[in-house]
Amino acid sequence: MTNARTAILARLRSTPTGGDPRHTLPGDPMMADSDELLGQFCAALAAVHGEVYPVSADWPARIAAELSAAGLQRLWYGAAGPLATELHSGWPLTTQGATTVAELTPFDQTRESCREALFAGRNAGLTSALAGIAETGSLILWPTAAEPRSLSLIPEVHCVLLERRHIVPTLEHWMSGYCQRTDRPQLPTNWLMVTGPSKSADIEQTLTLGVHGPKRLLVFVRD
Amino acid sequence: MPESPPSVIFFGTCLINSLAPQAGLAAMRLLKLAGAQVRFPRAQSCCGQPAYNAGFDAQARQVARAQLDALAGTEPVVVPSASCAGMFRHQYPLLFAGHPEQARAEQLAGRVVDFCAYLQRVLAPAWTDHGPPVTVALHHSCAARRELGVTQEAHALLEALAGVTVIEPERAHECCGFGGTFALKQPEISAAMTADKAEALRATGAVVVLSQDLGCLTSLDGYWRRQQAGRQFEVQTGLQVQHIAEFLWQRVASAAVQDGLPPRDTLGAPQ
Amino acid sequence: MKPVQRRFQPPWSRPSSLQQRLRTALARQPVRRNIARAMNGLVDKRRAAFPDAQTLEALRDQGQAIRDQALDHLPTLLRELEANCTANGIQVHWAETPAEANAQVLDIVRAAGADAVLKGKSMVSEEIGLNAALAAAGIEALETDLGEWIIQLAGEAPAHIVAPAVHLSRQEVAARFRTHFPELEIGEDIADLTALARGLLRDRFARMRVGVTGVNFLVAETGSLCLIENEGNGRLCTTLPEVHIAITGIEKVIARLDQLPPLLRLLTRSATGQPATTYVNLISGPRRTSERDGPHEVHLILLDHGRARMQADPEQRAILRCIRCGACMNHCPVYTRVGGHGYGTVYPGPLGAVLEPRLQGLQLQGELAEASSLCGACAEVCPVRIPLPQLIRRVRRDQRARQARPGLWSLWSRLQARPLQARRFTRALAGLAPALNVALRWLPSPWTRSREPPRLARQTLADLAEQEGFADD
Numbered sequence: 001m002t003n004a005r006t007a008i009l010a011r012l013r014s015t016p017t018g019g020d021p022r023h024t025l026p027g028d029p030m031m032a033d034s035d036e037l038l039g040q041f042c043a044a045l046a047a048v049h050g051e052v053y054p055v056s057a058d059w060p061a062r063i064a065a066e067l068s069a070a071g072l073q074r075l076w077y078g079a080a081g082p083l084a085t086e087l088h089s090g091w092p093l094t095t096q097g098a099t100t101v102a103e104l105t106p107f108d109q110t111r112e113s114c115r116e117a118l119f120a121g122r123n124a125g126l127t128s129a130l131a132g133i134a135e136t137g138s139l140i141l142w143p144t145a146a147e148p149r150s151l152s153l154i155p156e157v158h159c160v161l162l163e164r165r166h167i168v169p170t171l172e173h174w175m176s177g178y179c180q181r182t183d184r185p186q187l188p189t190n191w192l193m194v195t196g197p198s199k200s201a202d203i204e205q206t207l208t209l210g211v212h213g214p215k216r217l218l219v220f221v222r223d
Numbered sequence: 224m225p226e227s228p229p230s231v232i233f234f235g236t237c238l239i240n241s242l243a244p245q246a247g248l249a250a251m252r253l254l255k256l257a258g259a260q261v262r263f264p265r266a267q268s269c270c271g272q273p274a275y276n277a278g279f280d281a282q283a284r285q286v287a288r289a290q291l292d293a294l295a296g297t298e299p300v301v302v303p304s305a306s307c308a309g310m311f312r313h314q315y316p317l318l319f320a321g322h323p324e325q326a327r328a329e330q331l332a333g334r335v336v337d338f339c340a341y342l343q344r345v346l347a348p349a350w351t352d353h354g355p356p357v358t359v360a361l362h363h364s365c366a367a368r369r370e371l372g373v374t375q376e377a378h379a380l381l382e383a384l385a386g387v388t389v390i391e392p393e394r395a396h397e398c399c400g401f402g403g404t405f406a407l408k409q410p411e412i413s414a415a416m417t418a419d420k421a422e423a424l425r426a427t428g429a430v431v432v433l434s435q436d437l438g439c440l441t442s443l444d445g446y447w448r449r450q451q452a453g454r455q456f457e458v459q460t461g462l463q464v465q466h467i468a469e470f471l472w473q474r475v476a477s478a479a480v481q482d483g484l485p486p487r488d489t490l491g492a493p494q
Numbered sequence: 495m496k497p498v499q500r501r502f503q504p505p506w507s508r509p510s511s512l513q514q515r516l517r518t519a520l521a522r523q524p525v526r527r528n529i530a531r532a533m534n535g536l537v538d539k540r541r542a543a544f545p546d547a548q549t550l551e552a553l554r555d556q557g558q559a560i561r562d563q564a565l566d567h568l569p570t571l572l573r574e575l576e577a578n579c580t581a582n583g584i585q586v587h588w589a590e591t592p593a594e595a596n597a598q599v600l601d602i603v604r605a606a607g608a609d610a611v612l613k614g615k616s617m618v619s620e621e622i623g624l625n626a627a628l629a630a631a632g633i634e635a636l637e638t639d640l641g642e643w644i645i646q647l648a649g650e651a652p653a654h655i656v657a658p659a660v661h662l663s664r665q666e667v668a669a670r671f672r673t674h675f676p677e678l679e680i681g682e683d684i685a686d687l688t689a690l691a692r693g694l695l696r697d698r699f700a701r702m703r704v705g706v707t708g709v710n711f712l713v714a715e716t717g718s719l720c721l722i723e724n725e726g727n728g729r730l731c732t733t734l735p736e737v738h739i740a741i742t743g744i745e746k747v748i749a750r751l752d753q754l755p756p757l758l759r760l761l762t763r764s765a766t767g768q769p770a771t772t773y774v775n776l777i778s779g780p781r782r783t784s785e786r787d788g789p790h791e792v793h794l795i796l797l798d799h800g801r802a803r804m805q806a807d808p809e810q811r812a813i814l815r816c817i818r819c820g821a822c823m824n825h826c827p828v829y830t831r832v833g834g835h836g837y838g839t840v841y842p843g844p845l846g847a848v849l850e851p852r853l854q855g856l857q858l859q860g861e862l863a864e865a866s867s868l869c870g871a872c873a874e875v876c877p878v879r880i881p882l883p884q885l886i887r888r889v890r891r892d893q894r895a896r897q898a899r900p901g902l903w904s905l906w907s908r909l910q911a912r913p914l915q916a917r918r919f920t921r922a923l924a925g926l927a928p929a930l931n932v933a934l935r936w937l938p939s940p941w942t943r944s945r946e947p948p949r950l951a952r953q954t955l956a957d958l959a960e961q962e963g964f965a966d967d
Contacts, residue, residue: 004798005588008744009573011802015566044769107786119700136770145784153729171770172755179752187716189788190733191776198726199772200688202641202657204528204664205535208688211640212695213726213772233964235955237910241920242948244955251964262966263959266913274903276868278890282900282907289911317884365869398827402867407940409828409865411517414944416827416867445945452946 037134037167038221045137048196049209050217055161059220060090063159066218067102067124068095076118076155077126078147079106083161087126107148118154125151125214126159131174132167132221133193139219140174141192149190158197158214162221229345230260230298234290234335236307237269238437239466246437246466250303250338253472257346261301266293272310275318277404284318291327299345300331303338303468305367305435311335313370337367338468339435343376350475352384359470360429360462361389362420362443364436365398377435377467384474392423401442414446421446424462433467440464512838512861519836525661529653529833532660536824539767540875557760558879560753561815564745568805571714571747572796578717582779584792592622595797599624599706599739600631602793606737608703610634614721614728615642616708617655617818618741618797620840621853624706635706636698638727640691647674653834655841656765656820661833695727705731705789709742710817711757712794715750718778719794722758722771729773738777738789744796745805745814757817760877764819800852813848813885815878820845822872822882828865837862844872848885856893863889920954927952 042052055062067075077087087104095101102124105117127147131140139160143149152158168174171193178184198213209215231254239247251261270290275283290311294300302308312332319328342348361381363374381389400406400416421443424432434440447461520526544550564571576586589595603611611628613619613635625635625646637646641659645652648670652658659667668682671690680690707728711720719740721728732738748754762768781788804810823829823843834842839850839859847866850859863886872882894900900907910916923930927950934947941947959965 004590004594007590008588008796008798008802009569011798011806012569012572012744013806014569015808048770048772109786115700119696133770138770145782145786148785148787149729149733150787153726153733170755171758172752175752175755179750187718187776187778189777189779189782189785191718191778193770193774195770195772195774197772198724200640200725201766202639202644202659203662203667203684203687205532205657205660206664206684208685211688211692211725211727212638212699212730233959235959237920240955241923241950244951244953244958247955248958248962251959251962261964263956263964265917265956265960265965265967268910268913268916271907271910274907276887276890277903278863278887278892278894279900279903279907280891282903285907286910289913293913365867365871369870369874396871398867398869398871400827400867402869405864405867409513409516410940410943411513411520412828412831412865413867415520415831417945441948442945445941445948448946449944 034164034167037169038164040134041132041137041167041221043137044135045196045219048137049199050137050196050219053218053220055220055222058090059161059222060087061092061095062220063126063218064092064101065095066159067157068100070157070216072102072122072124072157074105074121074123075102075126075159076105076107076123076151078144078151079108080145081147082128083126107151118150123155124157124159125153125155126161127151129160129162129219130166132162132219133169133171133174134167135170136195138171138193138195141194142188143190143192144188149192152192152194153213156210156214157216157218158194159218159220160194162219164221164223228258228260230262231341232294232296232298232300233261233263234267234270234294234300234302234307234311235263236302236304236437238441239303242441243437243466243469246469247303249466249472250301250468252476253342253348253468254301254346256350256476257342257348259346262298264293268293270307270310271318272307272314273403275310275314280318284322287315287318287328288324291324291331294331295327298334299341300335301338301341302335303435303466304437305337305364305371305373306438308335308337309366309370337371337373337376337435339377339380340371340373343379350383352386352474353477354384354386354474356386356388357431358388358390358427358429359431359433360424360427361391361467362399362424362432362434362439363391363395364434364439367435368396373435380467380471381433384471387474390427390429392420392427394419394423399439399442401438403438406442413442417442417446430462431470432462432464433470434464435467437466440466510861512865515838516832516836516865519832524663525833525835526831528661528663530830532657533824533830536657536766536820540764540821540824541767543763543767543769553756553760554877554879556756557817557877558815560748560757561817561878564748565805565811565814567749568744568747571749572744575712575714575717575747578714579794580717582717584717584719584779584794587793587795588798589795590798592797592799595622595741595795595799596624596627598795599741600627600633602737602739602791603628603633603704606704606791608633608737610636610702611704611706611739612699612702612731612735613637613642614705614707614723614731615639615658616706616741617652617840618708618743619706620652621799622741622797624741636695636702638695638699638731639723640688640725640727643691643695644670647671651835651840653842654820654823655818655834655845661835699730699734703735704737704739705735706739706741707731709740709746709794710761711754712742712747713751713754713776714747716776716778718751718776719792720754721775721777722762722773724768724772726773729775732775732777733788736789737791737793738780739793739795740777741795741797743801744798745801761817761819764821764875764877804852809888810852810885812880813845813852815880816845816849817878819877821875821877822880825871825875827867827869827871837865844882844886848882848889851889851893856889856896860889860893860896863893917954917956921957923950924952924954924957
């Protein structure tokens with residue numbers, strides 16, 4: 001193995017030419033207007049079959065209503081995650097026109113121990129988002145120990161709370177912002193950009209949603 | 224019109240030399256008619272592309288060297304084939320990179336220009352169309368489209384003729400399947416591509432197919448004639464193919480000048 | 495097309511194995527229809543994804559510059575990547591050959607005590623024949639990408655590097671499912687077929703201990719693996735098992751994280767016309783102590799398999815820029831008529847014609863370079879501006895150097911290089927035109943199988959130019 005490494009590196013040539021490729025941020029630099037960004041974000045997300053709901057402080061109730069309408073039984077969330085406290089205090093006991101409200105279920109053990117429960121039944125998962133990308137309707141997720149990556153992957157529906165002021169024009173904008181930070185935090189084990197629900201076009205190039213990941217992506221944008 | 228007549232060198236190409244000389248002659252006459260002084264160097268033969276594309280660089284260089292000699296000078300070299308013009312312009316500098324002739328190859332590359340592009344961009348003729356109304360399908364070779372980007376010029380030359388309607392076929396961007404030795408190395412796939420192109424051209428409803436490249440036309444014509452050979456007593460199924468220079472000449476030269484043209488017995492005529 | 499009566503097949507027109515494969519592929523009309531339709535769709539989607547030509551060209555410049563920078567500094571970047579991955583807890587392995595890479599996977603799988611692995615889509619795993627190597631060791635490899643799973647059930651190879659089951663209609667997919675799951679009732683609705691795959695695979699996802707995937711880009715600066723996908727199977731393969739093994743070629747590295755967005759932009763838009771895939775993952779290590787999910791081990795296997803030799807050659811290096819979008823094949827008039835199976839190699843199309851002869855050797859795959867008309871449609875759309883026709887010519891040149899039999903070409907070039915003789919020769923041909931034109935029709939040649947031969951004129955242009963006073967020394 002070490003031999004392979006030595007042999008490969010010995011075969012390679014370095015060509016110390018050329019500078020560092022320069023980058024320009026795509027799009028109109030003037031487009032910082034937040035209404036425009038929100039509009040673009042919503043349109044792009046709709047185009048990839050994501051759903052957008054503008055919300056305010058009542059966001060837990062709005063999520064509960066959507067989950068009840070869809071007949072979902074549980075909402076998994078990060079027990080120590082950034083949304084936990086608000087979620088709990090705002091979670092309704094009943095929602096209009098529905099008999100049951102989804103049960104709040106904290107993801108507070110290792111996945112191995114709650115695997116059965118995560119895969120069983122009809123679940124939703126809730127995560128925060130670090131940013132929204134207006135151009136593509138994408139969400140930047142930063143899974144942590146407090147908000148594990150499985151929440152955005154295994155449940156049938158993925159709910160995201162996004163702060164409107166965190167919408168940036170393009171991925172280039174977000175990435176250059178992150179890279180230029182002097183106090184840049186270490187990347188998580190699984191940095192993630194999500195654009196719409198899981199999909200495939202492997203059979204006759206026909207789009208189908210919910211192949212292996214979530215079938216629906218609900219984005220609650222808080223003003 | 225330029226004040227002093229521009230001088231050009233004409234490179235006839237090996238295919239036109241042997242298969243469609245009337246097209247080469249028409250091109251030279253058109254250049255002359257549009258005000259250029261045309262010189263056809265006797266020592267020219269082939270640009271060397273067949274060997275080059277087949278991977279025989281040494282042989283290609285040997286032939287290309289002879290063209291460097293034959294086409295020496297400072298005048299523009301006008302080539303009635305985008306494929307050969309592309310060979311000169313883009314491949315000669317690569318073929319001779321690191322060889323003693325590199326500078327000469329680059330000098331020649333900078334002078335070579337496609338026939339339609341030169342006619343349209345430099346001479347910009349304002350000709351009267353003498354022909355009857357006709358609809359033609361225009362086929363651009365891959366070299367004209369991608370290597371040189373001279374499709375607009377061919378189009379503009381035809382559009383300027385009052386009686387001519389130009390159509391491009393469906394999937395115009397797709398290769399006709401000729402590809403030089405490709406047609407011999409991969410005959411089945413080449414034939415499948417030619418068949419699709421031929422059918423798309425037929426579907427335009429045009430009766431004449433024009434192109435800047437004789438290679439494509441040879442392949443299409445061969446396909447249509449083969450189809451025709453199989454059905455002697457039916458109506459003609461093929462289209463007439465013609466190099467764009469020959470067509471232009473027939474449209475714009477007066478009948479008297481045209482008498483000098485040799486009989487059209489080389490391409491397209493089904494008898 | 496009316497085939498013409500041919501009395502015998504001379505030895506020089508006997509088809510090679512490549513020609514036979516292409517012929518077989520051409521004759522499969524339903525497959526041709528499926529592929530042609532799919533490719534037309536992908537071409538349209540790509541065009542719509544790049545509405546502004548100027549922006550596209552600027553982006554292609556950027557993509558090329560990023561990839562060139564990486565390849566020019568490959569040894570340095572690989573060392574940096576290795577150091578940063580190691581610091582992140584990713585175990586880095588180097589493999590010179592497919593056999594070495596397979597053995598490394600096998601060792602890791604055995605150490606994990608697994609008898610089966612989940613697989614995310616990986617062309618490098620196809621390149622090294624991983625599934626077969628695992629099967630030989632008694633380990634099951636379960637493909638989880640929908641298209642890959644379909645062709646695995648069918649026992650076929652991918653027909654396209656991005657869309658592996660592109661050659662099959664929904665009816666054919668349903669038929670393959672029925673053969674495999676006779677106990678289930680299976681219709682031909684695409685949503686139902688997809689739901690069936692979800693249901694059948696989900697159960698396996700929850701249980702398996704090793705996941706194997708490819709990698710789209712390696713980020714040296716952060717020691718991260720970038721994986722993009724639409725279905726979520728890739729995420730399941732890299733999240734649920736205890737061990738994640740990523741296999742990729744050494745060329746996939748880029749210098750910095752901020753170089754990723756333009757490459758992703760080029761990749762997804764060129765491949766499927768998507769502004770972004772559903773998931774873009776940057777994996778930067780195994781599960782950290784406090785974390786509740788993710789694999790406990792992440793392994794990265796860096797495969798050479800001829801790539802280092804390509805990198806060391808200034809001309810061939812360009813093919814290593816490739817970001818595997820498949821646009822070259824989607825736009826190739828040969829690929830769109832025969833599909834991947836016509837080429838019979840893991841990488842088909844213009845990419846395959848350049849890459850496969852280097853991976854497997856000129857002796858075995860050099861002929862692939864003949865399956866191109868050099869039309870240039872591939873280079874026109876390549877997001878990182880790989881000069882594919884030039885590289886195809888290069889393979890031909892290397893192939894000729896190996897075979898070293900210029901034969902007729904020597905005669906031809908000697909003639910064409912001597913102006914006087916060339917003129918006499920073509921004039922003589924013109925003089926014999928009537929007889930030759932008849933003879934050409936009866937001479938067996940690949941050309942006359944489907945077309946009438948060209949007809950020689952009775953005078954050459956050189957002579958006509960002479961007569962009209964154009965000729966000059």
